[in-house]
Amino acid sequence: MRRLLLIGGGHAHVHVLDALAREPIPDTEVTLVSPFPRQIYSGMLPGWIAGHYSIEQCAIQIDLLAKRAGIRFVQSACIELDIEAKQVRCANGQTIPFDIASIDSGPTVDLSFAPGALEYTLPIRPIEGFVTAWPGLLERARLATSGFKLAIVGDGAAGTELAFAIQQRFALEKLANARVTLIGSNAQPLSGLPARLRKNAVSLLKQRGIKHLASRRAIEFFPGQIRLSDSTTIACDACLVVTGAAAPAWPAASGLACDENGFIRVTPTLQSSSHPFVFSAGDVAAYADPRPKSGVFAVRAGPVLANNLRAACTGNTMQRWEPQGNALYLISTGKRHALAAWGALSTSGNWVWRWKDRIDRRFMQRFS
Structure with missing residues (x-):
């Protein structure tokens, strides 16, 4: 029985949880470690502050996603990764072993x-x-x-x-x-x-x-x-x-290859460049083809990460993730109005907010 450990409940791991609920990986025990039972979707947080949404509308219940997928959920933060022993130590005192690990724990503020x-x-x-x-x-x-x-x-x-x-x-x-x-x-x-x-x-x-x-x-x-x-x-x-965004200290302290800011260096298959049995995506990762720290790229990396974790567990072929050159940025301006940017192009208006609202609600509904 293989042991797959998911560290963090970020945007990419939400896709992994959804994929595992739809199709479990044979002969694999999966554990999710996250300090919170839900993920507040950052794209809707300003809307909650402004009074457009309730906090429940902005939250993905990752504990329920894990339960639906038959995954063990440990509500705690990872504070130490022992890369040689293949185990993590959690803030609650638990030590969790793994064969394959994936890190999407999100950034911190320095x-x-x-x-x-x-x-x-x-x-x-x-x-x-x-x-x-x-x-x-x-x-x-x-x-x-x-x-x-x-x-x-x-x-x-x-x-x-x-x-x-x-x-x-x-x-x-x-x-x-x-x-x-x-x-x-x-x-x-x-x-x-x-x-x-x-x-x-x-x-x-x-x-x-x-x-x-x-x-x-x-x-x-x-x-x-x-x-x-x-x-x-x-x-x-x-x-x-x-x-x-700032990186947590424990990935670099573990011996994983990290960039000068402590973010985990990954290959195009989202594997650690130094330890291929460790994967990473989201803001905590330093991609082979550098991209800004943005939830847009974490969401897009999610399906490839889900496929490659399955491939690592079953011996199948992995996919390369090739992030898009331009990302769509939708920035709400408090009222039901927003700014939009795509490459060198930009626009704004109430219609942009309605567009953003539809995208955000559709994303949330997928994981409800």
Whole structure:
């Protein structure tokens, strides 16, 4: 009996669980290790904040998917991988052996980038941590009748979308004195996306009353204050960190080949470049053909990962994953309106939000 271990409940592993429910792998015992029984779909999180969805509409119950597939589910985080002994140690004290492992544990946020970040900010990841903290943060804004200042560090797609969503929620709650400030090191938000779309985003931020502090970094955090790289200091009642994805420490510590940032190097078949019995996909992976850290690529890698894990267990031929050159980016702007980018092309409108909503709901319905 082979032992297949799935570490993490990310977007790619959701496809694996679905595939295993449809067709189990013969003579294979499968275990899923994840710290949470559900996966909050990141594409719909801003919609939940803005008040368009309930949290249940944004959640995939991976524990139920595992149960449907006859997979043992261990609710805990992996904290150590012993690559020679082929076993992992979990935060709950369990040690789980494996013959083949797949890692889709998602990224973390590195709070060591500035003094005080660990003590005085709330990272967006893990998403469950943010989801738990958000109602309390919103209640603080409701009670702050003299005004509430919320800062968001990171003006990429996730940070910008979050700024729009929170400002929309403040408007929905009629919190006229609540303000959002977006801090980023670029001249405009949404680095890497088309210039026209970025210009559109700047205009929308101004329209929605969101202040964008461009071309500066947060370099130190204090209670109620942030010091920036231009030597200015801004006041804030709460600060969210939505900077780039960071890798957990344990993959590199295990001896797996990783890139300079600690992400697991994988071949086109999604196998570790140093240990072929380990697979990886999603943001924790460094693909042979590099791609941005985006759920779009994790979702697309899912079917190939499912096929190759089956092939590894049965001795069949593996597929190569060739990620698309361009990804479709759909960025909601708080209201039922969104921006869209495909390569150098961009557009926006209420119809883009309806398009995004259909895509997201269809994705969720597949795994309900």
